[in-house]
Amino acid sequence: MEVSRRMNIDHTQLFEMIPLGVLYLSIEGEVLSANSIAKRILDLPTEHLQRFNSFKSRYKTTKKGERDFFEDEFPVSLAIKTGKPILDVIMSVYNSKEDKHYWININAIPQFREGEDSPYQVCTFFCDITEQVRTGDALRASEERYKGLSEAAFESIFISEKGVCIEQNSVAEKMFGYTLEEAVGKMGTEWIVAEDHEKVMNKMLSGFEEPYEVTAQRKDGTVFPAEIQGKMMYYKGKSVRITALRDITLRTNMIKDLISAKEKAEESDRLKSVFLATMNHELRTPLNHVLGFSNIIQESSQDQEISDYAKIIHQSGSNLLELIEDIFKLATVEQGKFSLINQSLKCEDLYLDLQKCLKDELKQSGKSHLINLDFSTEEQLLKSWIYLDRGKIIQVMRHLFKNAVKFTDQGSIEFGFHRSNEKEIAFFVRDTGIGIPDDKQELIFDFFRQVDESYTRVYNGIGVGLAISKKIAEAMNGRITVESTLGAGSVFYFTIPKDSSNSNSIDQDDFDSI
Known part of the structure; x- marks a missing residue:
């Protein structure tokens, strides 16, 4: 004290400047002195300090792990009882004024008068560790979430730092046979066959994040196809690579x-x-x-x-x-084995060829006395020229003529063509035959499909003519469509570009000889 006086030390100022809560308590529990930090955290009055009958009831104190303190467990009580310093006790105290729980680290130091064995007061100083505790709790919660997710995954998950494994989940242990103790410290490539080591290392060093395939190797030497996907991220304050490895044996097979x-x-x-x-x-x-x-x-x-x-x-x-x-x-x-041989054609010559083709079909059917033929087209169009495959056009139209004759028992069949637009020409065949139901107008263009598919059907054929015609039309950048009313007849349109020089030719000319 004499030294303090000579050096003019202001203990009051020092008492307030220290970055800790400081509290002096008598052995009866009376607050003798407290600095401003202690007063704020413990919500003590600034003028008249008080006596604590029960520290526990006032502050609702708890230990880490959420267990309540007993009265004789408090650091002050233990220091008075044992006469020894009680250090580094962590506890939670409730500040009713702020409606807030503080976590504090307390040290209780008993003080003695000269020549006495029992303390007459206890000096308690503590620091506010609320943020540290919350940060630690958040970190532990995050780790528990990560662990829960990684253990629930159906794939092996590894955490590596600079290519060295620092953690793995239980799936990895089961998949590869290495315990966690065995896995930690191994290079990430040790789970991969030697032939793929360079690939894996290059992906890891470059931070590659897309999935890629490798051959994985278990502890016992057996191998299996795997898919790897990795990503760099921060974990426990370090930059690490999280790698997921999936067994793709089933998918590969x-x-x-x-x-x-x-x-x-x-x-x-x-x-x-x-x-x-x-x-x-x-x-x-x-x-x-x-x-x-x-x-x-x-x-x-x-x-x-x-x-x-x-x-x-x-x-x-x-x-x-x-x-x-x-x-x-x-x-x-x-097999798509046919090609287009385009040539310049005069529409009138093509029109006459198709007229003859329809007449021949009707004559061969024996229905000439029952069906009338009508022909119509634009006179101006007959004088024009087109650039198309004559043989393929006749082949498609022959299928349409055959169908019209087959499914018309009496009445008329009309054939002609006209401009669909400036770049297209449309051939049509209209009949007064049996017609096609709405729900069958799509399937007739499929191979082996017919309107009547029963064994007792009246009309013969295997149902490939329209399907073949559709394929040829598409190869010529054209299309075949139908409009029909059941019982009233049908009209088929074969629409193609007037210039098929850019059509989808398909190899092999032997189709033209059919």
Whole structure:
């Protein structure tokens, strides 16, 4: 004290300047002195200090872990009871004025008079650690959330710093066989086969975040296909890489199976097409013989009955040949093996060719006495020239003519063409046949689909003509559409550009010979 007086030390000022809460208590619990920090945190009156009968009831004190303090556990009580300093006790006190809980770190130092063994007062000083506790709680909550999410994941999750593993989840332990103690300290590439080490390291060093595939390796040496995705982020104050690794064995096997199935289907399709082409060739020869000789018998026989039989044979053979040709066309179109040979055509010449084609179809059907043919077109259009594939146009229109004749028992069929717009020409075939229901107008353009698909259907055919025509029209950058009313007839439109020089040609010319 004498030294303090000589140095003019102002203890009151020092008492207030110290960045801690300072409190002097008598052994009876009376507050003898407190600085402003202690008064603020403990909500003490500034003029008349008071006696604490129960520190616990006044401040609702709790320990870390949310357990209440007992009266004899308070640092002041222990310091008085034991006569020893009680250091670094963390507790929560409630400030009713601010309606706020403070976390404080308390040190209670008993003080003795000279020659006495029992303390006469306790000096308590404490620091406010509320923010530190909250930060720590938030960090622990964040870690618990991360741990919960990582453990609930269906993939291995690793945390690495500069390529070295510092943490893994339980899925990784099960997937690879390394315990957490074994995994920590290993390079991230040790979970990957040697051939992929360079790839993985380059991705890690560059901060690459998109998923990519590697071959992973377990502790026992077995390997499996995996997908990796990583991202740089901050974790516990450090820049780390979070890496997720998924076992994609099932997905890889499924892809292999799909590729294998696709290759088998393509091979099967190729063999089917080869078979159909071969059968087409092999069946044409005997059928041509049947057709030729039945025609000779029909024309040369003097016996009317034999002539009639020969006519039936010839007609049946013609039907069979037409069926074979349709199947071969189908195989060729399905493979896309046909090309367009465009040439300059005078519309009038094409119009006359198509007229003859329709007349021939009607004559062969035997319905000439039941159906009238009407032809109409723009006179000016007949004088113009177009640049198209003549053979493909006739092929498409022949299918439309056949359908019109087949499904019209009596009435009329009208054929013509007109300008759809400045760049397109539209051919049309209108009939007064049976018509097509609204719900069937789309499916008739699919292979092997017909309006009547029952076994007892009246009209023959395998349902490929319109599908083939649609494929050809699309290759010419055109389209086929239909308007129809059930029981009243149909009109089919074949619309194509007048200049098909930019059409979608498809390789192989053998389709033109059909």
